[in-house]
Amino acid sequence: MPKHISRLIILLVTFGAAAYAAKVFFTADSFYAYGHYRGKSVAEIASDKPKYKGSEYCQSCHAERYAEWSKGVHHSVEIGKVVQCEVCHQAAGGRDAGGMFQHVATGIDHPASGKLPVPTDSLKLCPLCHEKMPGRPAEQRQIVIATHAGTQQCTACHNPHSPRMIVVAGAAAGQAETGAMGKAAICAGCHGGEGVSVNPVWPNLAGQHSAYLVDALKAYRTGARQSAMMSATAAGLSDADIQSLSDHYAAMKLKVAASAAGSASAAAGKAKADTCATCHGAEGVSGNPAWPSLAGQQKDYLVGALKAYQEGVRKNEIMAGMAKGLSDADIDALATYYSSATVH
Amino acid sequence: MAVKAVVPEAHAATGPTPPPAIPGYDWTQHRWGFGVDATKCIGCLRCVEACKRENDVAADAHHFRTWVERYVYLEGEDKPRIDSHHDPVNIEASGSEGEYRFANRYKDAKVEKAFFVPKLCNHCTHPACVQVCPTGATYKTEDGVVLIDHNYCIGCQYCVQACPYGARFFNERKQVTDKCTWCYHRITKGLQPACVEVCPVGARIFGDLKDKQSPISQFIRNNRTYVLRPESGNAPNVYYVGIDKDVV
Numbered sequence: 001m002p003k004h005i006s007r008l009i010i011l012l013v014t015f016g017a018a019a020y021a022a023k024v025f026f027t028a029d030s031f032y033a034y035g036h037y038r039g040k041s042v043a044e045i046a047s048d049k050p051k052y053k054g055s056e057y058c059q060s061c062h063a064e065r066y067a068e069w070s071k072g073v074h075h076s077v078e079i080g081k082v083v084q085c086e087v088c089h090q091a092a093g094g095r096d097a098g099g100m101f102q103h104v105a106t107g108i109d110h111p112a113s114g115k116l117p118v119p120t121d122s123l124k125l126c127p128l129c130h131e132k133m134p135g136r137p138a139e140q141r142q143i144v145i146a147t148h149a150g151t152q153q154c155t156a157c158h159n160p161h162s163p164r165m166i167v168v169a170g171a172a173a174g175q176a177e178t179g180a181m182g183k184a185a186i187c188a189g190c191h192g193g194e195g196v197s198v199n200p201v202w203p204n205l206a207g208q209h210s211a212y213l214v215d216a217l218k219a220y221r222t223g224a225r226q227s228a229m230m231s232a233t234a235a236g237l238s239d240a241d242i243q244s245l246s247d248h249y250a251a252m253k254l255k256v257a258a259s260a261a262g263s264a265s266a267a268a269g270k271a272k273a274d275t276c277a278t279c280h281g282a283e284g285v286s287g288n289p290a291w292p293s294l295a296g297q298q299k300d301y302l303v304g305a306l307k308a309y310q311e312g313v314r315k316n317e318i319m320a321g322m323a324k325g326l327s328d329a330d331i332d333a334l335a336t337y338y339s340s341a342t343v344h
Numbered sequence: 345m346a347v348k349a350v351v352p353e354a355h356a357a358t359g360p361t362p363p364p365a366i367p368g369y370d371w372t373q374h375r376w377g378f379g380v381d382a383t384k385c386i387g388c389l390r391c392v393e394a395c396k397r398e399n400d401v402a403a404d405a406h407h408f409r410t411w412v413e414r415y416v417y418l419e420g421e422d423k424p425r426i427d428s429h430h431d432p433v434n435i436e437a438s439g440s441e442g443e444y445r446f447a448n449r450y451k452d453a454k455v456e457k458a459f460f461v462p463k464l465c466n467h468c469t470h471p472a473c474v475q476v477c478p479t480g481a482t483y484k485t486e487d488g489v490v491l492i493d494h495n496y497c498i499g500c501q502y503c504v505q506a507c508p509y510g511a512r513f514f515n516e517r518k519q520v521t522d523k524c525t526w527c528y529h530r531i532t533k534g535l536q537p538a539c540v541e542v543c544p545v546g547a548r549i550f551g552d553l554k555d556k557q558s559p560i561s562q563f564i565r566n567n568r569t570y571v572l573r574p575e576s577g578n579a580p581n582v583y584y585v586g587i588d589k590d591v592v
Binding site (some may be wrong): 037041049129131 | 383385388389390414415444451460482485493496530532540545
């Protein structure tokens with residue numbers, strides 16, 4: 001064989017051997033195990049740690065919230081609509097430091113990793129799903145934020161874990177019993193079983209004059225007095241219902257703790273209250289049954305009511321005149337005084 | 345020549361390869377499929393957020409494994425207006441690139457028809473992206489999922505170009521391409537993909553096509569479903585209900 005040919009062959013063989021060695025050396029063991037890829041990468045990707053743990057995970061520790069939620073409309077399993085805890089509170093699973101694509105099986109879970117965030121701005125959260133918007137299917141319950149809530153937080157009225165109002169649920173299902181006691185159970189969701197409301201922006205009813213309560217409920221029913229919460233409820237009440245409910249609450253004794261009684265603000269309020277006393281009574285218990293007593297009423301509700309008269313949102317000629325001259329500080333002082341005034 | 349011949353030999357010597365070592369999971373028992381019911385989607389974008397958190401996708405507007413498109417037909421216009429969470433108007437409404445929200449931009453417009461369409465990787469039966477990959481970094485698994493081996497990806501982005509659905513993107517931080525895995529790390533543990541888990545209205549359906557009672561089998565059986573761009577020959581595996589001809 002001529003020398004140059006054998007050299008060429010040696011060169012080619014050497015090159016082939018080197019290429020083969022390189023191939024063997026550089027190809028991962030598992031390449032071609034299942035196809036033209038590294039077989040081990042499948043199990044590597046599958047070993048990544050899930051971060052969304054599911055709502056059942058929360059049950060053992062947050063039993064109360066879980067129970068509330070699972071009975072509420074945000075857990076409508078029967079129609080396949082469930083708003084999971086982690087949608088509002090973020091994922092509870094391990095957060096891997098260092099950013100993207102950490103295919104790792106580490107990362108600690110809540111609660112060891114810290115508290116989960118509690119949404120503070122429900123005006124941002126809830127409209128994600130409930131703002132009325134073209135393209136949203138009609139079955140999704142939607143509201144026009146400006147007219148439904150304004151700038152009020154949704155959580156002021158709705159419980160995020162069980163947002164449907166008791167009253168709406170009862171009325172919609174036609175379950176409202178006819179007797180006053182049956183209806184009072186609906187009212188109790190907001191005004192409390194003892195006539196002391198569960199939210200300081202809602203009024204106490206216990207011990208209020210019956211005649212005033214009747215007027216108020218009829219005003220809601222006709223629309224003369226407007227309230228997102230009361231209008232729908234009052235619309236379903238008959239005259240007889242209104243009378244018996246009003247008597248029911250009027251007969252109750254208002255039991256509230258007179259907490260801020262001695263404060264400076266309450267004293268300032270007492271000084272301002274002389275003008276009011278003519279109608280609402282020296283101690284906040286009015287002498288005319290058609291005029292409301294104010295003693296022991298929720299402070300936030302009183303503030304809201306006086307501002308509503310000022311702004312003309314709640315219409316009453318007498319009170320519009322009375323409220324017009326009051327400054328914010330006056331309103332606060334008066335509300336503190338009346339809310340702390342002891343009853344009877 | 346020699347190089348090629350050797351490999352199947354080595355393969356044959358070990359006998360049939362056992363399935364990948366995933367605890368409690370045998371990939372020969374499953375073939376996954378995905379459904380989207382666009383008539384239910386409310387455009388809340390919780391799926392986009394959950395996907396990003398679950399998969400450590402950059403919390404900005406332009407990297408995402410799943411997204412939702414809004415189609416709006418205004419009176420007198422014959423083409424829909426299409427936007428998604430990365431539209432500047434929507435970024436402004438959400439307040440930052442790391443939060444996702446559709447702005448209520450058509451509330452005063454005369455809207456003839458509008459709907460939302462969730463989108464994601466179609467995990468095609470004949471994926472063009474896998475064909476063009478020069479390194480074997482992306483592949484189709486036995487159970488029907490297209491995955492990316494980030495250790496083997498060289499970031500050439502041929503696959504990004506090849507995908508007819510725009511489902512892939514480039515991950516600058518890791519210098520690799522990236523896309524939806526149907527949450528392979530969840531489904532192999534018996535969980536639902538994160539987007540399906542958080543969807544509040546059941547617009548996303550996932551399950552095993554081999555199980556005739558699974559949600560996805562029932563979804564396909566009980567509805568007239570469509571796939572996107574069937575003419576591309578990729579044979580996609582995300583089945584849609586409630587879309588029209590303008591959705592591709």
